[in-house]
Amino acid sequence: MSKAGNKSWIGQSVERIEDLTLLAGRGRYIDDIGLPPGTLHAAILRSPHAHAEIRAINTEAARRASGVAAVITAAEVTKLSASLVVGVKAPIECWPIAAGHVRYVGEPVAVVVAADRYLAEDALELIEVDYTPLPAIVDPLAALDPHLPPLHEGLGGNIASDRSFRYGDPERAFAEAARKVSVSIRYPRNSCTPIETYGVVAVYDPAEDAYDVLANFQGPFSLHPVMARALKVPGNRLRLRTPPDSGGSFGIKQGVFPYVVLIGIAARVAGRPVKWLEDRLEHLCASVSATNRVTQLEAAVNTDGRVCALRYDQIEDVGAHIRAPEPATLYRMHGNLTGAYDIRHVAVRNRVVLTNKTPTGLNRGFGGPQMYYALERLMQRVAIELKLDPIDVIRRNLVPAKAFPYRTATGALLDSGDYSHALDVALHDGEFAELKERRDVARAQGRIYGIGCTAVVEPSVSNMGYITTVLTAEERRRAGAKNGAQATATVAFDPLGTVSVQTASAPQGQGHRTVLAQIVADVFGLVPNDIHTVSEIDTARDAWSIASGNYSSRFAAAVGGAAHLAATRLKEKLARTAAAKLNVSPVEVEFAGGRVCARGNPDNSIPFARLAATSHWSPGMVTEGNQALRETVFWTPPELTPPTDADEVNSSLCHGFIFDFCGVEVDRITGAVRVDKYVTMHDCGRVLHPGMVAGQITGGFAQGVGAALYEEFAYSPEGAFLTGTFVDYLLPTTTEVPAPTILHVETLSPFTPLGAKGVGEGNCMSTPVCLANAVADALGIAAIDLPMTPSKLAAHIHPPEHARGRS
């Protein structure tokens, strides 16, 4: 690698440090990690019922089966652990295994620990469970019915939380509105389905009453105290480690945490280390799903299409348990309920309901897909009902460039942007006018063709306090304020003067190590290959906080920024030490090309490595303040304050902007959607690695296509799970995903050290609704729900069948 002049590594698509290992098959994923001697293997018996009482479990035959060391049921789990904490103030218990009742298909009922997985699965078949089936609640609207029996005894009904919010004067705005436009949405369940499933290797040390667990957990590490409390050990007696490589997560790996508890207990009962790897059948039915949501959204609108007020009614289906951090999916977007628009009056009612479905959790987009589907369908309806151009309606409502930083009605502080400019560039460079001509030609030929567009603000770097918006201000006062997004990074020198970096952000394939090397190489005037990065996390050794982990698109903005700050602190110390050696002032010391020199006099220089090793070899020559061996930075942005008493919350630190448009054709015979053209414009602040940003956008787009056209976790009305394999849960493959046109403008974030914003989730938020708007335009229909399957769309194209006759 060569580097010309003072050009920065940041902003270049350097080769990924990770790739040689991964492409050669030498990655170390959870299933590749060597096991402690004597490790046993677990298999889990799961509920075939959506809802049933467990009257008895007979495990005798399984305990006697060949190779079986232990069989664990709720009897052991409730004795040796405590219920997982629940995210709302309600008398609900949440165990990692069914206690008394099963409440979804796939809920763990028993764990067999045996010499190998085959024998463990053999023994599962010998367990007899006496179930009394109970009626299941599947539809979230049914869960509102106070007459139906509660799924959890402690709760009066099946509504776990019901909060109403009011910002500005929405009643007056609606009363005075020229027009009202509304949409009614049922957003389905889906998931981003990583290739690698969950895995846990748990060791229990009875001498110290301590658990040592290797799991492909991704964070947030706010779940570490949840797990430690459940295991009834102090936090320092739960050592949690992650493998160096991950086969993808998209948030889903957060949901391994109940299994950390369950397999930890299994190891304790068995008296041996225990490994459990989730298989695909288990993953699809029982890992985590995104929430399904029923939304009524209404806008108060002026005749020119200006939206004055919004009224949300959101019913969030979290499944059978409110598992931490839920109901966070509902509140993650709370500051952003007005999207990219300058709307000052908002009314919200948020209800969280329980149903007999898999519990929900983190899933790329996390609340954004559900919210933007309603908001951006609404914006299209505003245009249609007022006979306006959809682009004009979006443009008229965008937050103006001069308003940044802009405080939204619900409390988010939008850091920076020029949304109108980004929109104009997208329309021009993406050739929107040409797309309209294509549409007109297609329609003239009798083809079913439509155009959709959408504008989205993509939040990143979550405020750990946003979830407390589910509590009332009074409840928050009693519980103590929560906020922040602490990011940590450590940079260290070894005796040969080389540089190591460690961060508390478990990568899931994004390329963290490469970006960290770019960032730190820039600080020290080195090349990325000089920097070694460690990406696994060990809570017993590493610097971490509850905000650690890899979620809410926080790496580039927060973790990368922390690494920059840690390296910069060391550099300042080195500069002072070097200044004495070079006989110049510290501000005249420059780091470039692997050397440290006096500005303007490259001959007066010393090798970087020698300077960086000084504190190892001759610490007595370095003043105490300049000792430079290792620097750990804990960075927390002051903007992420707790929710106010008026329930305003700055739910995220950074806000990227996305404007998408697309053209689609619906096949007249089959109803199949063909994406003809897709343009996605992003402003994600400073782009650290263009290739990786394109990868994030392309991957999110593919998952957005999946959500729009293929994917749904489907249940029968009785609660049977219908999509238990990839034959029925359809992911788009490479032949179904066209290449989007990716455009950028760059508006740096003033709130992050490098000006970067997150870019990991945006297309999961924008693409489903952009495609839906295009299909609605093509078919000329007002109501459309996902996934837009050929069978559903064909019903809008084909005339109804004659009782007996021709088509």
Next chain:
Amino acid sequence: MKPARFDYLRAGTLAEAHATLASEGEDARVLAGGQSLVPMLSMRMARPKVLVDIMHLPQLAKIENDGNTIRIGAGVRQAKLLAWPALPEHQPLLAAALPWVGHAQTRSRGTVCGSVAHADPSAEIPLALLALKGAIHLSSRQRQRRVPAADFFTGMMSTARNDDELIEAVEVPCRTPGHGYAFHEFGRRHGDFAIVACAAVAHADGVRLAIGGVADCPAVRDYPDLTDTALDDALDGFSRELDARDDLHATESFRRNLVRQLGRAAIEEARRCRA
């Protein structure tokens, strides 16, 4: 997702395979490419006591063409047949149908006869066999027999094969001069099981149309040279005789409509190919 215990026999001779099938009956299963059987084993939906692997019998791994009939042995993988240079010339319908069978990865393992033995109602190869009036060669320790495709597929994943028999080969007639062939399919994604698949053979006296994916097993009808509304009526009748059902991927009415529309498209293309 681990199979229950089973024994594995790598048959060194056909006689050895026959002997095991005879002694174990329905507790034995023939293992060829394993693309359907192995997932069923892993999910414990199939629990044979013994698997009889026939992929090491060289006499089964042959494609034979005598100018009238193409005989495809039980060891022939789908990819091998698809790559056989003579296929498009000698049997264009199979050449058109094979790319719809799964994906390149599954075709590189899966066998032609394995698909016939599995008899999935959406499978393309059984459909093509039926449209072409192909036949299945079965053998056991006791006897050999040839069963026409029309008699072989008896229902949802059920066939006329007896427990002691294995499929040694399937045969299809070579292209007949003056016949036209066409294959149309619709699935949710490329490589998925068909929601509706249509194989059409047009000849001087009319057209033969086979439909898969709708009924429990592929169905076929022979029509005189119908046109316009008479053809519409015939296809409408066929669509209603197939007992289409709603499932996750399609409604019954959607399936009937595809039978009418794709069926017509296949017939029209087959007729054009005659010319």
